[in-house]
Amino acid sequence: MSLNWREIALILEELPLVGSSLQQTIQHDFHSLSWNFYHQQAGRWTLYTELGTPFSRLHLASEALSIAQQGKTAKLQRFIQFLRANVEGSKVIEVSQHGCDRLVFLKLDNHGTILHLYLRFYSGPGANIIITDEQDIILELLYRRPGRGEQNGLPFLLGEPKTDVDDSFTVRPRTDSSFNRQIEQEYGSQSNELTFQELQHKVQAKRDRELKTLRTTLASQMHTLKASEGYERHKQTADLLSAYQHLLQDNQSSIELEDWETGYTRVIELEPKLKGRENILLYYDKYQKAKGAYENALTEVEKAKEQLDECEAHYARLLDPSMEQQAAVRAMKRELAGSLTKQQDAHQTPGLTIQSGQFTLLVGRNAKENDELLRRYARGNDYWMHTRDVPGGYVFIKYLKNKTVPLEVLLDAANLAIVFSKAKKEGKADLYYTQVKHLRRAKGGKTGLVLPTQEKNLSVTLDETRLARLLLEDDNA
Structure with a gap:
């Protein structure tokens, strides 16, 4: 009152x-x-x-x-x-x-x-x-x-x-000769209790948001793991086609072959636009991509489980009802202050931050910025783009819910990737892009080095007008 x-x-x-x-x-x-x-x-x-x-x-x-x-x-x-x-x-x-x-x-x-x-x-x-x-x-x-x-x-x-x-x-009713002292004592304890409860609610809400995000990430990686766990089937198909490659013809849409492992006849779908033996390479390529996706998903599943366990344990300690109230208040304030610092840090990303329509592009200009963006600012559903077989910067296209990345945004990202790569002198390059969740780090590789899976290809010639617009907008920002 x-x-x-x-x-x-x-x-x-x-x-x-x-x-x-x-x-x-x-x-x-x-x-x-x-x-x-x-x-x-x-x-x-x-x-x-x-x-x-x-x-x-x-x-x-x-x-x-x-x-x-x-x-x-x-x-x-x-x-x-x-x-x-x-x-x-x-x-x-x-x-x-x-x-x-x-x-x-x-x-x-x-x-x-x-x-x-x-x-x-x-x-x-x-x-x-x-x-x-x-x-x-x-x-x-x-x-x-x-x-x-x-x-x-x-x-x-x-x-x-x-x-x-x-x-x-x-x-x-008066309880003290000093009314100031009386009010200080009465309201101090009530206000402190209210502050404690408000902090608890804020920390609980933060916990629930983080756990929901981690559980969603885990479910997504489990789905990817399940979808790619049959990758060996592609290799078996490629081996079977290789054994019977003398029967392969150009422009076939399918072929029936006896599977020596089962003894049954299998109908194998082929890409009719390819020459007969090129379908063997196609299935080996499918195997490599699916295997990479499976291994990456397996790593991400373990990582997500570990993060989920750590998060649950962290908030269990933070909200432990046996903790003395003043110590709990200090801990909860530090937690909430840390969240604010992270939000502020989000506006201070390394490299360049450039807007392309509704989409935000994060551009790494060197290996250090690439690694920093990948570690701290890129999320699983963001897109990663890089020049193929040419050293250069990474460009990340930040994910927008229920939005497909349009061609114009891809071209903006591609031009930025080329201009911050060694392909700049050539004025054109082949690029590939995939979602961050389909990247895996190369063991023992250089800083920021990643191996993509499920990537798509893009061939782009530098557009100076487009670059001027993008880089000018960044300077004005």
């Missing part, structure tokens, strides 16, 4: 605000700040404020804030930076409460510049901290709310003060 206007008035009576100088401001999260003051008689003291929550309040902070409320906030830096640049160092010369309302007004003198500070201690969307000049033109605010006319440069309309005294607003 938030403080009512009577309780706020009682809080203000006990605070040495008038004559205090603001030395430092600290923003703990989206809703709470500490204001560190110095008063010539009272000495150093801290005012804690919280707005927009079920525990909206202000009170003198006689103890250090709990661990649950400490730590920097990655967002909302705009407001705290304004306070530090323009409000810290000010002296409070006037304090008042706007009628029978939960709105507190502080008049500040910042070395001759008058500032007005309005704190509205509501628990809902009306809550705000607003800083204006002497004419009440808004300079900065905690929450920008254009719908309420609360944004920089607009006049702050205070409105008529409430004068109707509602007897339902009473001061709660």
Whole structure:
């Protein structure tokens, strides 16, 4: 329950605000700040404020804030930076409460510049901290709310003060000689518990998202493994055709041969566009690709299982109910802060990031960038493209759900792959592309070296107009 206007008035009576100088401001999260003051008689003291929550309040902070409320906030830096640049160092010369309302007004003198500070201690969307000049033109605010006319440069309309005294607003039973101390104790424990529960819910939601992704990945790799496990059948077919190659003719669509392993006659489908003996190579090629896909899928299945087990164990430790609460809060905050750092890192990829229509292209320009993109930024459903038999950069086409990669995007990616390869001088190249999940690392190979399976081929001549558009857009970005 938030403080009512009577309780706020009682809080203000006990605070040495008038004559205090603001030395430092600290923003703990989206809703709470500490204001560190110095008063010539009272000495150093801290005012804690919280707005927009079920525990909206202000009170003198006689103890250090709990661990649950400490730590920097990655967002909302705009407001705290304004306070530090323009409000810290000010002296409070006037304090008042706007009628029978939960709105507190502080008049500040910042070395001759008058500032007005309005704190509205509501628990809902009306809550705000607003800083204006002497004419009440808004300079900065905690929450920008254009719908309420609360944004920089607009006049702050205070409105008529409430004068109707509602007897339902009473001061709660007193349990301490200092009402500030009483409120600090009552709300501190409740707010900390709420913070703990909110952190738990956020971490649980993060766990559920990660586990769902890992299980989907595992299911996909299991499907690929199942689909490619009969790869030996292609080799058996190729061996059979090789044994009877004297019977093969050009432009055949099928052939019936006796399978010496089973003793039965088999009908083998052939590619009629190929010469008879070329079908033998076709089946050996199918065998190699299917075998590569199977081995890659087998590796990925084991990797996905290991990651799934590690993830489950990690969150089991993090959400262990036997962990002491403050230690749990610290661990959960680190976990969530780590997620934010990863999101920020996603916008700082190595190499080039280029937009091609709806699709994002990640371009590695050397072996180090290729390896870094492959390890940290490429996902299984993304497409990988590279010049065939020519050293060069990798180009990744980021996957979009339910979207097929159009030819124009493939041509954009191909031109970038050529221009960052040794085929640039030739002005053309053969390329191949496949999904990242069909790549496997070469054992003992150079940094970033991969072996593709299920690849498709593309032959492209450099298009200078296309390249200029792509690289110019990247420069402008």
